[in-house]
Amino acid sequence: MMLSAHDLFAILPELLVIFAACAVLVLDPITPSSRKDGLAWLSLGTMAVCMGLTAARFGSPTTAFGGLVVIDNYSCFWKLLLYFVTGLTILLSFSYLKEERICLGEYYGFILLALSGMMVMVSGADLLTIYLGTELMSLSLYVMAGLKRAEAKSLEASAKYFVLGAFSSGILLYGISLLYGSAGSTQLPAIATAIAGRSLDDPLLLFATILIAVGFSFKLAVVPFHMWTPDVYQGAPTSVTAFMAVASKAASFGAFMRVFVEGLGGVRANWSLLFLLLCIGTLILGNIVALVQTNVKRMLAYSSIAHAGYALIGVVAAGRLAPAEASAAVSSVMLYIALYAFMTFGAFTIIAMLRKGGLEGDEIEDFSGLAKRHPFAALLMLVFMVSLAGIPPTAGFIGKFYVFMSAVQAGLTWLAVLALVFAAISAYFYLRLVMVMYMREPEAVSALSPRFVSTPALSIVLACAIAGVVFFGLYPDPIVNLATQAALSLK
């Protein structure tokens, strides 16, 4: 295979991001610490350029490297979301790193490397390409989770994440090799052709499907493969947590749906049953365990587990519907994750801004009386919580609406009812935070009482998040159309 200009041009955004990552890593030691902000600006500029490149690519799909990489509307949608989230992460990290005294230039390098891995994941049309992307993302995230080197919790998070992540990668790889043995290819279209008409009971294929599903379930933090999530989310620096909760989840869903809908569409009956079981477990456990959390980051970790469960409903529906109708279900998942990105990122930003002494104020108690001390921040958190609970007129409701709609369309009305029951239960823990903010008196002021950091960069992050939650809650048409269009390219 020859490396052609066409191929390189197709992956130009990926190349740019990797180049920027290398540049950050090289420039970091020779940049005086007073000017490290420049590295963040460099990363941010890269995001802007990539966003332009990918947006221009939207609508004119192409493949590169003999079909290893495909740049279609589907991957463009995820990439745009990933750039956006990465941009927000960089802005958030700006002040957060200073507060936490993590003055490491390589931080931005790792973010960009993780991003490039995610981009490869959503663009990969070959199982090995996707695996490569997954590893690049995961390895960067393992390091980032442990960046608060002075804190034992952060190191624990990193170690735990690494061990379980490596384990799950192994399972994924094993599944890929079995599938290669069964289908004779690692390219998704070739696999789809090879397994078309294959019996659902084909043992090798079944085993491969399960192993690949398990591998992805680790990355998506789906019950029972979620164990790492609460500890990692709590221990990691909050900016990294936000990045993981949103970007890595989005990329994993992107790759995951392409593998299953496009590559393993022939055995959809198998995997849709499997994901149905995982989805029910995730909804139940995520929402119930979140009820008893006292730490906000931990609560949001369980909340993110639960949200993966809601998104999975769409995946199950995609497996149940006829191939021609499945793209609506796929688009509902894309929409759900995109809207989830705004509210979750907003919530984590508020947590990152709340400081207690030199530490983070991430216990629920620290939010006591926030509405009195910082009415505006409390109002924003209120909106994020309401949106996470899925109550209109917020983006969270729109996401749930479309997912449930595809469930009802696929004849899974009972699943929609079950999911909504757990949505009502989840409202309790989201509202408990609201209750603490609005209905408790603030603690007496002392040196250790929570204060709020506010910088222009953080304000931009919050403005983007709240604008997304409110605007798409009131007028979801643009993003719905984008997701619908993008989902069509998944066959």
Added chain:
Amino acid sequence: MQSGGFPWLTLLILLPLAGAAALFFVKETSVRMVALGVSVADLLLSLPLWWLFDGASSRMQFAEDVTWITSPPIHYHLGLDGISLPLVLMTTVLMPLCVAISWRSIETRVSSFMAMLLIMEGAMIGVFAALDFVLFYVFWEAMLIPMYLLIGVWGGPNRLYAAIKFFLYTLAGSILLLVAILALYFQGGHTFDIVQLSQQAYAPRLQFWLFLAFFAAFAVKVPMFPFHTWLPDAHVEAPTAGSVILASVLLKMGTYGFLRFSLPMLPDASKDFAPMIVVLSIIAIVYGAYMALAQADLKKLIAYSSVSHMGFVTLGLFMFNQQGIEGAVMQMVNHGITTGGLFLCVGVIYERTHSRQIADNVGLTKPMPQYATLLVIFSLSSLGLPGTNSFVGEFLVLAGTFLWSKIAAALASLGIILAAAYMLWMVQRVAFGVPSPHHLPKLTDLNRREMATLVPLVVLVFWIGLFPNPILSRMHASVTNVIARATHGPQESPTSTGQISPVVEPVPAAQTVQSTEAARP
């Protein structure tokens, strides 16, 4: 059903919402005036609808229809018929009173409080005016958070419990509604339009499940008998304005839901379930009244009387006859006025004695003669004295029930007798007892603001009580339309391709300006 003409309803909804947003930029001292101004402006804006409305037509008037979401087709579709018009007006009348009664009693975070009230107003009008099921659901749910905050932030000592109980109860009820809406979409010709969905016939089995799902949402909101336990808690803990909104408007949304969705869309299931609803309604009427007898807390007493009175509404709705349903709609409006008035009265006395216990507020006639007079008027209205508004509604409901079953009517009348007992007993103690000298110095009679808050409702009590016809004549055609749907099934059965038959009536020759405009393509 084309949009056109002046966007009355959009303005009615947007004005309070814009007002709520504006309150954040207003000085703390003038917040109350601005909130009052906005709510009064909304009232003035709504008044012309009363005269512009064409009572001869059952069509949706003042209609506005804009595509909101293209796929699936969800429309920003608003309109009023003779059923929703009185409810919208009731809402706009009550809101300025809610602002006025909170003038002195709310002292912390006044601007947020007023903003919540105005957001509630916009959402409540939206619920009554929405003609798209998803839009309806959005307004319906959007109200939960402001109400939760009204109770939880400005409520009484046990407010946290009451607020979350209110929230979870109503949320749990309405989630099934969302699934039912989605199921209707796939079974009802891929539309969310309420008018179109009401034109179609659904399989009995589907109707059965949909009815139960609707029932879960609406029965909690009404609240009907076994689902009522959130109401006394919420009422007792809510601030006065919150109680008024809750009792006068929020509860009506449940019965409005039955009338707008259950009866016309699911006529067969409604008929099958009617006996159950009738039994639950009669239990609510008698049980609510019985509980009210035993209450020592004024707000709790009125809360239980609400359960009883709302029982009359649900009873009337499921009679499937003109008297019953018109009586139910009348009773919805009347309950809003009378119970709103009673809660305002409790608020007034609470500001003085800081107690809602009957025992602490005894013998008010001497120190507060004007107050006692108004309290007696609202109490008499609540027990359905002829000449007051509630008499009209309850009489019609009972007349309708009598046609359906004499025993049911006799049992329901028990509620009226019990209402006389608990109301008069309350009045006897609160108005005519021997006052405790402890409270006397604090008991000053109504000031001008309070007088202005209560008198409009007194006027409405007598106006509706003596001249119910203006309201009845406006709802007549719409109620006939609902009954036609609920008893004869669809006028045109849907074709096999699932196409949707056009809107009910051909346009009559004589039309008011709005209807003609609305009909113009």
